[in-house]
Amino acid sequence: KDIRELNDIIGNFIHRTLSFIAKNYDSKVPNAPSAEDIDKEDKILIKTIKTSSKRVGDLLENFKLKEALNEIISISRKGNIYINNKAPWKMIKENKEKAGYTFYYAIQLVRTIGILLEPYLPNISEHIFKNIGSTEKLSKGLWDSASKLKVPANQSIKKPKPLFQKIDVKELQKKLAEMHGNPEESEKKLTGKEEKPEIGYADFQKLKFRI
Secondary structure, three states: OHHHHHHHHHHHHHHHHHHHHHHHOOOEOOOOOOHHHOOHHHHHHHHHHHHHHHHHHHHHHOOOHHHHHHHHHHHHHHHHHHHHHHOHHHHOOOOHHHHHHHHHHHHHHHHHHHHHOOOOOHHHHHHHHHHOOOOOOOOHHHHHHHHOOOOOOOOEOOOOOOOOOOOOHHHHHHHHHHHHOOHHHHHHHHHOOOOOOOOOHHHHHOOOOOO
16 A cells, blocks of 8 residues: 555655646746745645654654655645645636745655655655755755755756656565565564564665665
């Protein structure tokens, strides 16, 4: 289920954000709204961004790897809800500048997700950063900045492509089994049937996922 949701929720949110910017704003990040133009939906998303790194970080520090991944998926789901509620495809017909505000904030969340996914899928995180035109280097020190709005207006983005391809779950289970010498324990970790995984956060970061 979690693997499918990586594409259905996270991949969908990122792709629709970048595709709308590419199509309607000449692949440039739209302008930020003035303080007067920030509405309730914007404030909710801003709060999501500002609290995300602590929520996910706390789970990772307690070795709750599955719960942390589910939290990232939940954050991405909020991004999709935000875009749906703002309906920029309608607003753009009346006010292109105002419609762009939605995607100024959406792309901030895309950057945040790129940072949060790094412990799980570092190659995907790098791909996200390249797609949003960021020159930042993914590192431990970047984690806290996931809560900040750091993508500048007018930054050029890359041509969007689908983010996730098929992830081989069996191969992931095999890699975990190789680390612990116990396939059954590995499967429990992946499916969440065991509350406290034996794999440490540092070891988990070393895993290479095939995409």
